[in-house]
Each structure stands twice: as structure tokens, then as C-alpha cells.
Amino acid sequence: MSQTLINAMADLEESVLVKEVKNLQAQGVPALEIIQKLQEGMNIVGKRYEEKEYYLSELIMSAEIFKEAAALIGGDLAGGGAPSHGTMVMGTIYGDIHDIGKNIVTTVMSCNGFKVVDLGVDVPTAKYLEAIKEHKPQVVGISCLLTTAFDGMKECISAIEAAGLRDGVKILIGGGPCDQTTANYVGADAYCKTAQDSVEYSKKLLGIS
Numbered sequence: 001m002s003q004t005l006i007n008a009m010a011d012l013e014e015s016v017l018v019k020e021v022k023n024l025q026a027q028g029v030p031a032l033e034i035i036q037k038l039q040e041g042m043n044i045v046g047k048r049y050e051e052k053e054y055y056l057s058e059l060i061m062s063a064e065i066f067k068e069a070a071a072l073i074g075g076d077l078a079g080g081g082a083p084s085h086g087t088m089v090m091g092t093i094y095g096d097i098h099d100i101g102k103n104i105v106t107t108v109m110s111c112n113g114f115k116v117v118d119l120g121v122d123v124p125t126a127k128y129l130e131a132i133k134e135h136k137p138q139v140v141g142i143s144c145l146l147t148t149a150f151d152g153m154k155e156c157i158s159a160i161e162a163a164g165l166r167d168g169v170k171i172l173i174g175g176g177p178c179d180q181t182t183a184n185y186v187g188a189d190a191y192c193k194t195a196q197d198s199v200e201y202s203k204k205l206l207g208i209s
């Protein structure tokens with residue numbers, strides 16, 4: 001599938017990217033596949049930033065371009081009419097303001113039968129605890145794009161446990177630098193690489209076919 005799209009995202013070629021997204025949509029390529037390619041392009045942006053080929057201004061620009069593409073695709077993600085599987089409380093952990101991935105997961109979970117309570121970004125532990133008590137979710141999602149915020153996730157999950165709320169929820173984590181080792185370190189039930197994974201893992205963990 002479209003290397004053009006990956007390159008356009010990585011090279012911040014806005015007009016090429018918009019054209020290619022429309023082109024893929026016209027060919028009937030599923031929205032989630034298009035998003036996955038954009039995510040690959042974003043990973044390249046991240047690498048270029050690390051290698052000092054890109055600076056903060058390019059990171060900001062990449063976010064703007066991604067959002068433009070996501071707005072084009074947004075309508076295709078909306079499913080509606082899915083059965084109700086339960087509630088998910090979702091947020092980006094405190095110290096971290098990245099929200100593009102979180103918003104995609106929120107949309108995809110909503111379209112797949114979950115009511116999602118989105119707590120936003122830079123979410124403190126107390127807000128997760130309050131939301132779990134209030135909304136009694138089956139799934140809690142924590143998004144984290146910064147390795148420096150891993151300890152925040154660990155602290156948050158320990159606090160959920162200390163408050164006696166851990167047994168009632170499955171906790172999923174995700175975000176660029178996370179992996180299964182991170183999930184083990186912070187005490188989550190699963191690590192999800194993509195938004196679609198979050199649907200599959202949630203259903204699997206809750207025993208929904």
C-alpha cells in the first residue's frame with residue numbers, strides 16, 4: 001500500500017498527502033489502513049526529530065498535517081449502531097500532552113460499541129480514580145508518548161490498585177514509545193500498537209466475540 005502516503009507524511013508534503021488520502025479513499029482503502037500508514041510516516045518524523053534533522057516546528061507541522069488528514073478520514077471511521085460492549089475511560093497520562101493517537105483510539109472504540117469517557121491530556125491520577133468510581137468502566141486506556149511519563153503510568157496503575165479498583169477493570173496502554181515491556185513495567189493488562197488492537201484486546205480481555 002501507499003509508500004507515497006508514508007513519504008508525504010514523513011516529508012511534511014501537505015498537498016501530496018491530501019491528494020493521496022483522497023486517492024486511497026476513492027479506491028476504497030479502509031480508513032484504519034490509511035491511518036496506519038500515516039502513523040508510519042509520523043514514526044519517521046519522530047526519528048528525524050531525534051536525529052536533529054527536524055526541530056520542534058516540524059513536529060508541530062506534522063501534527064497539523066496529520067489532523068488535516070484525520071479530518072478527511074473521520075467520516076469513514078464513524079460506524080454507528082454497534083452493540084454496546086461497555087465503557088472505556090481514556091486519557092493521556094500527566095506530563096504528556098500528545099493526543100492524536102488517543103483521539104483516534106477514542107473514535108475507533110466508540111465506533112466499535114464502547115462508550116468512551118475521554119479525560120483529555122495531562123491527566124492526573126486523581127482524575128482517573130474519580131472517573132473509574134463515577135463511570136465504572138470495563139476498560140481504562142492510558143496513552144503515553146514520552147518515556148519520561150512511564151513512571152506516571154506506573155504510579156497511576158498502582159493507585160488504581162491501592163484504591164481497590166484494579167480488579168474491576170482491564171487496563172490498556174499505548175503510544176509510540178510503549179511496548180509489551182512497558183506494559184509489564186507499569187502493570188497494565190495489555191499494550192496496543194494500533195487503534196484496532198485496542199478494540200481486539202478489549203473484546204478479548206472482556207471475553208466478547
Ligand code: B12
Pocket residue numbers: 038039042043044045046047049050056059060062063095096097098099100101102104105140141142143144145146147148172173174175176177192193194195196197198
Ligand atoms: C506530533 C508529535 C508531537 C506534537 C503533538 C501534537 C498532539 N496534539 O498530539 C507536539 C509538537 C505538540 C509534540 C510535543 C513534544 N514532543 Co512529540 N512527537 C510527535 C510525533 C512526531 C508523532 C506522535 C503522533 O501523533 N503519532 C501518530 C499517532 C496516530 O500515533 P500514536 O500516538 O502512536 O497512536 C497510535 C498507537 O500508538 C495507539 N495508541 C496511542 N495511545 C494509545 C492508548 C491506548 C490506551 C491504546 C489502546 C492505544 C494507543 O493507537 C494510535 C492509533 O493507531 C512523535 C513521534 C512518534 N513516533 O510517535 C513525537 C514524540 C512522541 N515527541 C517527542 C518529544 C520529545 C516531544 C517534546 C518533549 C518536544 C519538546 N522538546 O518540547 C514535546 C512534549 C510535550 C509534552 N509535555 O507532552 C519524542 C518522545 C521521546 C521519548 N522517548 O520520550 C517523540 C517520540 C519524537 C522523538 N522520536 O524524539 N510532539
